[in-house]
Amino acid sequence: MSTSTQITLRTPDDWHLHLRDGEMLEAVAPYTSAHFGRAIIMPNLVPPVVRTEQAIAYRESIQQALPEGSSFQPLMTLYLTEQTDPADVKAGFASGDVTALKLYPAGATTNSDAGVKNIEAVYPVLEAMQEIGMPLLVHGEVVDAEIDIFDREAVFIERTLKGVRKQFPELKIVMEHITTADGVEFVKSCDSHVAATITPHHLTINRNAMLVGGIQPHYYCLPVAKRETHRQALVEAATSGDPRFFLGTDSAPHLDGAKESACGCAGIFNVSVTMSVLAHVFENAGKLENLEKFTSLNGPAFYGKPLNESSMTLEKQSEALDISEKLAVAGGQMTIFDPKFPLLWRVV
Ligand SMILES: NC(=O)N[C@@H](CC(=O)O)C(=O)O
Ligand SMILES: [Zn+2]
Numbered sequence: 216m217s218t219s220t221q222i223t224l225r226t227p228d229d230w231h232l233h234l235r236d237g238e239m240l241e242a243v244a245p246y247t248s249a250h251f252g253r254a255i256i257m258p259n260l261v262p263p264v265v266r267t268e269q270a271i272a273y274r275e276s277i278q279q280a281l282p283e284g285s286s287f288q289p290l291m292t293l294y295l296t297e298q299t300d301p302a303d304v305k306a307g308f309a310s311g312d313v314t315a316l317k318l319y320p321a322g323a324t325t326n327s328d329a330g331v332k333n334i335e336a337v338y339p340v341l342e343a344m345q346e347i348g349m350p351l352l353v354h355g356e357v358v359d360a361e362i363d364i365f366d367r368e369a370v371f372i373e374r375t376l377k378g379v380r381k382q383f384p385e386l387k388i389v390m391e392h393i394t395t396a397d398g399v400e401f402v403k404s405c406d407s408h409v410a411a412t413i414t415p416h417h418l419t420i421n422r423n424a425m426l427v428g429g430i431q432p433h434y435y436c437l438p439v440a441k442r443e444t445h446r447q448a449l450v451e452a453a454t455s456g457d458p459r460f461f462l463g464t465d466s467a468p469h470l471d472g473a474k475e476s477a478c479g480c481a482g483i484f485n486v487s488v489t490m491s492v493l494a495h496v497f498e499n500a501g502k503l504e505n506l507e508k509f510t511s512l513n514g515p516a517f518y519g520k521p522l523n524e525s526s527m528t529l530e531k532q533s534e535a536l537d538i539s540e541k542l543a544v545a546g547g548q549m550t551i552f553d554p555k556f557p558l559l560w561r562v563v
């Protein structure tokens with residue numbers, strides 16, 4: 216076996232992850248715990264995780280789905296609604312049971328019906344969060360029918376995010392899964408209170424992957440991939456080492472049957488290949504030395520968490536990883552994200 220390169224980093228964390236529940240949770244949790252030390256767990260279950268006691272119960276079911284002896288740490292979030300009680304949020308944050316709140320504009324994405332319609336209705340919660348230093352995680356897309364889907368992130372920044380920033384300048388905000396140069400520019404224009412997660416798929420595909428040569432449902436996610444110039448802006452931001460950009464896989468498992476449909480759902484499952492994809496992206500950008508910042512250092516710094524003590528080694532091999540096989544999940548099968556280049560890097 217010929218090995219040309221190896222790199223070792225602190226164990227990475229995933230700052231945006233969908234683990235689902237039930238049989239899907241059991242199927243996907245081991246892929247995350249195999250590579251990641253911690254993950255921010257998204258609350259968009261049906262029904263959503265809206266109160267601290269639900270987050271605690273969900274964390275317990277995640278822990279039960281982990282392999283024996285796993286030290287993986289799920290960091291729980293609550294789904295922000297117009298009924299969210301600031302006192303519950305404060306208590307959950309103080310006890311360490313809840314790490315952040317997730318804002319979904321109502322109807323923006325998978326399982327977001329209970330989301331926020333009028334941002335001002337949640338200002339009392341944002342006020343409390345600002346006071347205690349609790350991060351607000353944002354699915355940053357407007358949902359107005361008249362706004363083109365490719366413009367929804369940029370319009371959200373103008374219409375919603377700038378107002379929230381003005382009202383709550385000390386509130387920690389993470390723009391989740393940014394997909395545009397506008398998102399990058401907005402984060403850069405702010406101070407250290409604002410950061411963004413970036414996914415492996417938005418670093419490697421543009422909208423052609425989804426639409427050329429027939430409709431490709433396994434490349435459909437929200438926010439949708441944009442044009443190539445936006446992808447390049449994301450690569451520039453992720454590989455720059457700037458502490459405001461870090462990894463959130465947004466791995467969002469759905470059965471193939473739900474995606475390969477007349478109304479296919481949004482979400483890409485990628486955790487098992489994330490580190491391989493990222494090593495390729497950073498190597499191609501000539502920035503392999505910044506990979507650890509993106510995956511393992513910038514996120515904990517923003518969240519005020521300690522760095523992982525353990526490490527991960529990645530090795531570049533001559534033979535590519537085979538990801539053609541579907542994952543068997545109760546009730547069906549699931550496709551792994553294919554960035555359409557050979558995955559030579561693998562986790563040792
Ligand atoms: N990213 C997606 O396309 N889908 C996510 C929801 C989300 O993160 O917006 C899901 O839960 O399936
Ligand atoms: Zn989202």
Ligand SMILES: [Zn+2]
Binds near residue numbers: 231232233465467
């Ligand atoms: Zn997501």
